[in-house]
Amino acid sequence: METTNKTLTFSRRAFMRTSSLAGGGLLIGFNFVTACKPKAEAPIDLANLNYNDFNAFIKIADNGAVTIFSPNPEIGQGIKTSMPMIIAEELDVSWDMVHVEQGVLDTENYTRQVAGGSQSIRHGWDALRQTGATARQMLVNAAAAKWGVDAAECKTSEGVITNAAGETLTYGDVVNEAAAMEVPEDVALKSVKDYKIIGTDRSNVDIDEIITGKPLFGLDYKAEGMLYASVMRPPAFGQKLVSVDDAGARAITGVTDVVQFGNKVAVLASDTWTAMKAKEQLRPVWEAESAAESTAEHDKILMGLLDGNEFNTLRTDGDVKKAFAQCDQILERTYESPFLPHNCLEPMNFYANVSAEKIHLVGPIQTPEWTANRVAELLERDVADIRLEMTRQGGGFGRRLYGDFALEAAEISNLAQKPVQVVFSREDDMADGIYRPALKYRIKAGVKDGKVIAYHLKEAAINSNMYGLIPNFFPAGAIENYQVDVAKYDSNITTGAWRAPYTNFLAFAEQGFFDELAELMEVDRVQLRLDMLQNVKGTEDERIQYSPERMEKVIQAAVEKSGWGSQPEGTYQGFVNYYCHNSHVAEVADVVIEDGIPVVKKVTCVVDCGIVINPLGAKNQAEGGVIDGIGHSMYGDFSFENGKPTATNFDKYRLIRMREAPQVEVHFMENEHSPTGLGEPTLPPAGGAVANALKAATGNRLYNQPFSKYPEKLKAPDKEILG
Amino acid sequence: MPTYELKVNGETRTLQVSADMPLMWALRDHLDLVGTKYGCGIAQCGSCTVHVDGAAVRSCVLTVDQAQGKEITTIEGLSEDGSHPVQVAWKEIDVPQCGYCQAGQIMTATAFLNDNPNPSEEEIKSAMHGNICRCASYNRILRAVSLAAENMS
């Protein structure tokens, strides 16, 4: 086994603890990303893993079987499979020997135990490899001691240690001795070419349970004496509860209790249906607390912000104003998007059992630490009383970063002094959301002597603006005079992160803009992007987030793989490239006209996300991201009237379905860069690729989402226009 | 509350629930068969699909009363051990992302392939169009149904 240079700076003694197990075997607790508490003790009792000190565990039994307790929440992004793959690789066991379990979490001291921002693998990469390698080294050291040979002469493969004389011992043979060994400080990591597990296709570790319908998800959780709670919340943003008549609800057989908390009323019953039905019998009186807002009014306000001059400037290079004055060509366009609900297919839910001694919380959550702390604050309890178990999650998309549903469950259980599961109906889920904020972009670019010399991006958004790094994404650094300005309007409608925040719409706006700019300049649209990238090469600006070289490569690969420019007659293509979540992506959409309607047939997607841990799972993510991006660009329409959403179920809110989903062909760049995000980066560019292809097919350019709102633009021209 | 006898996965199960309770909630909350999923409650998403006398039915809009006397099969009863050719194909293609919709997808696909063992790609797409996958694993669902059809013929 060849080794790479050691790059790690933190001490393994500090982030790992080992102990022997009562029944035989070795338990390694580790805390990736940061060190453990100085006095961390590894638990002996496996039923009671101490996540106080460690956030993940590896158990090696004396028959050599390996169990990895995966630390991060699984929302469908595949990390419950890919993170253990990294450990198993360095541990040098075969994947068949590995069993993966979701970790149980019961206190505040876990680190980056958040599934969001496509960062789980990126942050865990070094620590997970170090952990596996350290465990392997301890086993090797134990074998070497047993043989009385130098550990350096021993090799490992698939859980078997071999010495220079050709003698062998399995991990199981030495696991008890290894448990008593010092944790080595110096361990070697494998080089990429020696990988046997990383980079190979591995099925989802929960696949058997999923296809046979085993209880895995939050809604599947049951406990002795558990009641189901259906919660009535204000029907419109800006309203508060004055009073409620609950007699009708209480009269229904199966209803055990009705509890009021804040502006909400929970009906508790012996099953979900009864709780939901009884909730309809509540007779509340609401009153206005703040304005009842509407989309029509938001549209005017956001436009007003774009037209005005009250901005917060996030980045300025050169002087855009001066530059525009010298330009021979100027293009300015405005792009508009609606609010979006997350619509995880598993509606929000959480179980809580609050008693005087302890608080037991179970459910699908992307932020266990944050949630445990909020529950402790809310109920004025010690966070150490809380045991939080994460279930598999029926989608996240950002919604499960917010623990509102867990707080509700805790509050209701506390009031009722019963174990309860809060279940959102689909209507609750859509109407009581934490939405992707509606936002608008205005982009202006100026061309002088055939060169783009000025670029000004303005954002107007509901509640919050793009985060700090986005202004340093492409085309920052490529254009001499460049400015990003943002403004916001504070609304009482709750908003938050939605898969690839901000970039999920910004990519569409910018990539459509570049397309139109290339048309105006009469240059090749791909060449325009490549030319701009040349200006960034060798930049000394450390704020620039993307790599022009890696971007250039994905663009070239996409051109080649998609047959860009040599498509068959009747196929219209749209091109985009994008950087977000540390990954570089280029996509080409193919549109054909069928019965006078443009149809998206195929998307070629090239991704550079560094080393791909599990290509089978990674492709699934990338395909899903592209189709999700297209679906929401095409159909995602969500608006408010008098503080109420206009759609609350899938009859009125349209999600992309089978017949509308194009074939997605995914290609990963092969390189040895550390892994970067994959759950999100393929989504933002997809809408832009489709819009650019639709322009080529129909002659109509789309500036607003969802596209389906503009049927007059989604028609083939009488005479086909080649874009 | 009235007492009902339901034939589920070859067994007769007795339960006491209100007459208007959708089969989906009876299966999930009263019979501990949680493989059948709640997604919308209004026959829009297909997560709750089960077989009733062999046909794919949305159990969120079929009441327990209506389900009486019928042969009901849920994902748990599709095979003993995940060995139904559709389940095998699902595993081979590694279809799921979050996995929440997949029981409903599999139940829709199995009923469809029973009626149409040699479907065209267009027929598969139409048959599966009613099942939402929020994670958009549609490409793989299509491949898995095709593979299952091949393996079954």
Ligand code: FES
């Ligand atoms: S839950 Fe029955 S179709 Fe959605």
Ligand code: FES
């Ligand atoms: S796999 Fe998540 S909804 Fe289909």
